[in-house]
Amino acid sequence: MEEIVKVVNVTKNFYTKEGEMEDLKNISFTVHEGEILSLLGPSGSGKSTILNILTNLLEPTSGEVSIKGTIGYMFQKDHLLEWRSIMDNITLGLEIMHKKNDKKSMERIERLLKTYGLWEFRNMYPKELSGGMRQRVALIRTLSVDPSILLLDEPFSALDYQTRLMVTEDIFKILKAENITALMVTHDISEAISMSDRV
Ligand code: ADP
Numbered sequence: 001m002e003e004i005v006k007v008v009n010v011t012k013n014f015y016t017k018e019g020e021m022e023d024l025k026n027i028s029f030t031v032h033e034g035e036i037l038s039l040l041g042p043s044g045s046g047k048s049t050i051l052n053i054l055t056n057l058l059e060p061t062s063g064e065v066s067i068k069g070t071i072g073y074m075f076q077k078d079h080l081l082e083w084r085s086i087m088d089n090i091t092l093g094l095e096i097m098h099k100k101n102d103k104k105s106m107e108r109i110e111r112l113l114k115t116y117g118l119w120e121f122r123n124m125y126p127k128e129l130s131g132g133m134r135q136r137v138a139l140i141r142t143l144s145v146d147p148s149i150l151l152l153d154e155p156f157s158a159l160d161y162q163t164r165l166m167v168t169e170d171i172f173k174i175l176k177a178e179n180i181t182a183l184m185v186t187h188d189i190s191e192a193i194s195m196s197d198r199v
């Protein structure tokens, strides 16, 4: 299987008023095509930092990272825009990339909405949807631009326990069915186990 993400011996130090602080030390891992990998660690252990390095928001102090293709990013909050309909939220990424008239992308969106039970809701607004459905909308928006890797930063921690169990299973099924390669970071052991091929 092809390696989509490769991280080799990454170290990241931050320099603060109090002096130098080691955030990541000699981190190495790979994510293969079609695999869902979770990195598990307590709050403050540098999980978001590693994702920020992968997206080039931060430079590692030493070490190498490489990513094949484009990145999709899913955050803790769904970041849906309340004044736009579900459909207009989903096509936002395409709009920004000036690809809204791209027939293939629009067909992909239509298929995803129909497959995952959101087609009837496309003209509604985010506040009319449950927390779980909103997360599914956020996922489809991210997948609409067909990224080669999906990065998830504690995507379910804002949801209450019951919803989280349901949504985690729901999202995992979608990722597997669509053969998505993903890297998730979380502090929640059960989330990591139920959402991953490898932790
Ligand atoms: P996690 O996502 O695992 O909770 P983070 O990657 O956000 O952890 O942060 C890890 C540590 O690095 C924390 O102690 C945080 O305070 C520190 N840190 C993160 N970003 C910066 C920064 N830009 N400057 C200084 N310290 C930072």
Ligand code: MG
Binding pocket: 047, 048, 049, 153
């Ligand atoms: Mg974090």
